[in-house]
Amino acid sequence: MLDKREYIDIESALSRIGGNVALYKKLLKHFLIDNHIDDLCTAIENGNYEDASRFAHTTKGVCANLSLTKLRTVSTNIEANSKSGLDCTAFVPELRQSFEATAQVIMDYAG
Numbered sequence: 569m570l571d572k573r574e575y576i577d578i579e580s581a582l583s584r585i586g587g588n589v590a591l592y593k594k595l596l597k598h599f600l601i602d603n604h605i606d607d608l609c610t611a612i613e614n615g616n617y618e619d620a621s622r623f624a625h626t627t628k629g630v631c632a633n634l635s636l637t638k639l640r641t642v643s644t645n646i647e648a649n650s651k652s653g654l655d656c657t658a659f660v661p662e663l664r665q666s667f668e669a670t671a672q673v674i675m676d677y678a679g
Contacts, residue, residue, distance in 0.1 A: 574638055575670045578677065581635035592634075593678035597633060600674055603627065605667045607648065609660050617650040624650060638666045 572578075579637075585591055604623045611619035624647035631640035642663050649656050 572673045572677070573667070576671045576677070577635035577637055580679055581633075584633070595634060596678045597673045599630060599636075600671055603630070603667075605663065606649065608643075609663060612646070612650070612656045617656065618654055620656060621647055621650040629635075636670050639663075640671050642666050 581592055582589065585595075589615055606628060608620060608623035611617070611623055624643045628643035630641055630644060630645055631637075640660060646656050646659050646663065648661070
C-alpha cells in the first residue's frame with residue numbers, strides 16, 4: 569500500500585490554487601499525459617546531460633507546482649548532478665519508480 573503523502577501533498581497544492589479541487593484534478597490528469605519523464609530518462613541513458621538538466625528542471629518545476637513531492641526531489645537531484653556533468657544513470661530506476669507510484673496516486677485521487 570502506497571503512502572500517498574510520500575508522493576503528493578494535496579493540501580499544499582490546493583492551498584496554492586484557492587482550494588479548487590476540480591482544477592487540481594484536471595492539472596494532475598494533464599501531467600499524466602504531458603510529462604517529460606521518458607525524455608529525461610532517455611537523455612540520461614544517452615549521456616546527454618544538457619538535455620537531462622533541461623528536462624529535470626522542467627519536471628522539477630511542474631512537480632513543485634503540483635506538489636508531487638517525491639518526483640520533485642528526484643528531479644532536483646538529477647538537475648543538480650547533470651548540471652555538474654555527473655553520471656545520473658543511477659537515478660533512472662528511482663525516477664521511473666517514483667513516476668509510476670505518483671501516477672497511481674494521481675489516478676486514485678483524480679480518477
